[in-house]
Amino acid sequence: MNTRQSVWSRRVIILWFTVFSIFCIVPFVYVISISLSEETDIAMYGYSLIPRSFTLNAYEYLLQSPKQLITGYTVSILVTAIGTLLSLLLTAKLSYALSRRDFRGSNKMSFYVFFTMLFSGGLVPWYILIKKYLMIDDSYLALILPYVIMPWHVLLMKGFLSDIPLALVESAKIDGAGEWKIFYRIILPLSKPALATVGLFIAFVYWNDWWLAMLFIDNQNLIPLQYMLYRIMNNIQFLSTSMQSANISIDVTQMPNETARMAIAIMAAGPILFVFPFFQKYFIKGLTVGAVKG
Amino acid sequence: MSLGNRINEIWKESMRHKGLIGLALPGLLFVLVFSYMPMFGVIVAFKDFNFADGFWGSPWVGFKNFEFFFKSDAAWQVTRNTIGLNLSFIALSTVVSISFALMLMELTRRSVKVFQTTLFFPYFLSWVVVSYVTYALLNPQMGVMNGLLERIGMEPINWYLESKYWPFILCLAYLWKNVGYSTLIIYTGLLGIDKSYYEAAAIDGATRWQQIIRISIPLIAPLIILVTLLQVGRIFYSDFGMFYFLTADSGALYETTDVIDTYVFRALRVSGDIGMASAVGLYQSIVGFVLVVSVNWVVRKINRDNAIF
Numbered sequence: 001m002n003t004r005q006s007v008w009s010r011r012v013i014i015l016w017f018t019v020f021s022i023f024c025i026v027p028f029v030y031v032i033s034i035s036l037s038e039e040t041d042i043a044m045y046g047y048s049l050i051p052r053s054f055t056l057n058a059y060e061y062l063l064q065s066p067k068q069l070i071t072g073y074t075v076s077i078l079v080t081a082i083g084t085l086l087s088l089l090l091t092a093k094l095s096y097a098l099s100r101r102d103f104r105g106s107n108k109m110s111f112y113v114f115f116t117m118l119f120s121g122g123l124v125p126w127y128i129l130i131k132k133y134l135m136i137d138d139s140y141l142a143l144i145l146p147y148v149i150m151p152w153h154v155l156l157m158k159g160f161l162s163d164i165p166l167a168l169v170e171s172a173k174i175d176g177a178g179e180w181k182i183f184y185r186i187i188l189p190l191s192k193p194a195l196a197t198v199g200l201f202i203a204f205v206y207w208n209d210w211w212l213a214m215l216f217i218d219n220q221n222l223i224p225l226q227y228m229l230y231r232i233m234n235n236i237q238f239l240s241t242s243m244q245s246a247n248i249s250i251d252v253t254q255m256p257n258e259t260a261r262m263a264i265a266i267m268a269a270g271p272i273l274f275v276f277p278f279f280q281k282y283f284i285k286g287l288t289v290g291a292v293k294g
Numbered sequence: 295m296s297l298g299n300r301i302n303e304i305w306k307e308s309m310r311h312k313g314l315i316g317l318a319l320p321g322l323l324f325v326l327v328f329s330y331m332p333m334f335g336v337i338v339a340f341k342d343f344n345f346a347d348g349f350w351g352s353p354w355v356g357f358k359n360f361e362f363f364f365k366s367d368a369a370w371q372v373t374r375n376t377i378g379l380n381l382s383f384i385a386l387s388t389v390v391s392i393s394f395a396l397m398l399m400e401l402t403r404r405s406v407k408v409f410q411t412t413l414f415f416p417y418f419l420s421w422v423v424v425s426y427v428t429y430a431l432l433n434p435q436m437g438v439m440n441g442l443l444e445r446i447g448m449e450p451i452n453w454y455l456e457s458k459y460w461p462f463i464l465c466l467a468y469l470w471k472n473v474g475y476s477t478l479i480i481y482t483g484l485l486g487i488d489k490s491y492y493e494a495a496a497i498d499g500a501t502r503w504q505q506i507i508r509i510s511i512p513l514i515a516p517l518i519i520l521v522t523l524l525q526v527g528r529i530f531y532s533d534f535g536m537f538y539f540l541t542a543d544s545g546a547l548y549e550t551t552d553v554i555d556t557y558v559f560r561a562l563r564v565s566g567d568i569g570m571a572s573a574v575g576l577y578q579s580i581v582g583f584v585l586v587v588s589v590n591w592v593v594r595k596i597n598r599d600n601a602i603f
Contacts, residue, residue: 006400006502009400009502010400010401013397013400013401014401014405016397017397017398017401017405017409017413020413021409021412021413023470024412024413024415024416024470024473024474025412025415027427027428027430027431027470028415028416028419028427030427030430030431030438031426031427031430034430042436043436046435046436046437046438046440046441047430047433047436047437047438047441048441049438090320090321090324091321093317093318093320093321094317094318094320094321094322096314096317097314097315097317097318098318100311100314103311103314104307105304105307105308105311105315109318109322112322112325113321113322113325116325116329116330118583118586118587119333119579119582119583120329120332120333120579121329121331121332121333121334121335121336121575121579122332122336122558122572122575122576122578122579123555123558123559123562123571123572123575124335124338124339124558124562124568124571124572124575125331125332125333125334125335125336125338125349125572125575126328126332126335127562128335128338128343128345128348128349128568129327129328129331129332129335131345132345132348133348133349134327145324145328146328148321148324148328149321149324149325149328151325154321178313179311179313179314179316179317180313180316180317183317204418208420209420210420210422210535211534211535215563226420226422226423227422229422229423229426230422230425230539233422233425233426233429233539233542234542258436261426262426262430265423265426268422268423269419269420269423272418272419273415273418276415276418277411280410280411280414283414284410284414284478
């Protein structure tokens with residue numbers, strides 16, 4: 001390993017990954033730099049990697065009439081917080097029952113839960129059920145309830161929980177503790193790292209979700225950040241493609257706020273990007289456990 | 295054992311574990327409502343559904359919804375796109391993730407950590423945010439790509455109207471977002487290989503390259519097969535957000551980018567043809583299910599331990 005050849009091959013590999021990392025990051029840097037550019041520069045020279053003149057105008061503009069943005073954040077934060085708590089608790093309870101080897105029904109229950117990963121009724125019956133029969137559309141419930149139990153999270157949680165020795169449960173039982181007490185007093189405190197990992201995955205699902213809003217939300221005050229972002233994008237693309245195909249030349253500076261849009265994208269992605277470096281190791285742990293045990 | 299005895303047995307076991315069943319119950323209920331109840335709803339595919347009459351009241355139409363779909367050009371187009379694009383994604387990500395993971399093995403843990411962070415970063419962006427990134431690159435007037443094309447003296451391309459470029463764009467976007475994840479899976483597998491194999495090989499004078507070909511690849515082959523087959527089992531499903539947001543649902547691009555999931559969504563939400571949407575959805579569910587089961591059967595044949603069920 002210490003020969004000159006391996007030193008060189010290592011350098012080549014590092015160089016390769018450096019280039020590839022740049023490839024991973026640069027497109028996003030463009031978005032950041034557009035959000036920090038002057039509107040007129042963009043109109044004149046197109047997008048550039050480094051802003052020609054640095055300005056926070058776009059962000060100031062957004063913060064002048066922040067109603068839409070505040071709504072988006074409020075809805076997303078509420079849905080993520082409530083959804084994650086509810087989903088984590090129910091997922092942990094269910095997975096714990098499935099993970100108990102002395103419980104003979106656990107196999108059948110596992111099949112019942114994981115079969116849904118293999119077969120589903122499809123989008124349409126699910127949509128009709130929620131809209132017509134559960135009647136939770138256009139409410140916070142529609143943004144939370146459908147994701148409460150995801151088989152993948154149950155699988156992940158079960159993988160963690162089956163590492164807890166059964167002897168602990170048995171000795172607690174001898175001391176007269178019931179299942180619920182065992183779960184809340186022993187299992188939950190013991191599985192804090194598992195709860196953190198799975199909780200993070202759940203929060204990530206809720207925060208990044210636009211799908212439920214796209215299907216079920218019409219009320220302007222219930223639009224989460226990601227869906228708001230989509231609607232803004234939809235408006236510009238509609239404008240620019242219809243302009244193109246109709247061959248109408250409109251002064252691009254008249255187009256409303258390229259920079260502000262990119263600024264919104266940054267603000268929507270922001271929390272995840274900020275949180276990501278700190279929790280990366282949990283994510284990686286969860287993903288690898290899931291991959292090995294799944 | 296008679297049926298009575300069996301029920302008795304199940305009852306006793308349930309009573310013994312009623313605490314556990316109580317814990318599981320709310321979760322099981324959610325699965326019942328959001329996953330099993332829709333399964334009975336597939337009858338919609340055989341009905342001319344309207345919201346007023348609901349699941350039961352809407353009139354039966356037999357196989358008319360299926361007929362309508364399979365006689366249209368769309369059936370072949372969306373099936374071809376779904377399978378073709380998914381196969382390209384699988385092939386690309388397998389090759390890239392294996393070679394990346396093998397290269398990472400040559401580096402020290404510290405530099406691996408740095409690269410892991412950068413490779414992994416796009417995985418955490420939602421497709422909506424990614425669509426802003428692709429828009430910055432592909433915007434016909436101001437986009438980065440057209441700027442580059444102009445600089446080297448080529449005609450700018452109207453990306454959102456030219457369908458022929460999109461298979462490549464989608465492949466790149468898929469790779470960009472998922473390469474960190476798939477590399478990580480293989481890399482973790484490689485870390486699990488016993489170091490003594492390499493030491494023994496090195497003593498026998500094997501080069502790094504020989505070690506990779508003779509030790510690393512054969513030992514992670516089961517993992518690679520498993521990951522690939524899992525993806526093949528999902529080949530009838532696509533990542534809706536990617537196909538819908540990156541293409542901006544531009545009609546000019548459907549020829550190469552319209553997949554089953556986007557087609558069903560449009561039939562449901564845009565044209566409002568609920569019967570047909572659910573027929574296509576059922577087609578997807580059934581073929582998808584058959585694929586998963588057969589893939590699992592193949593895996594069992596190769597290696598029992600790797601079978602999913």
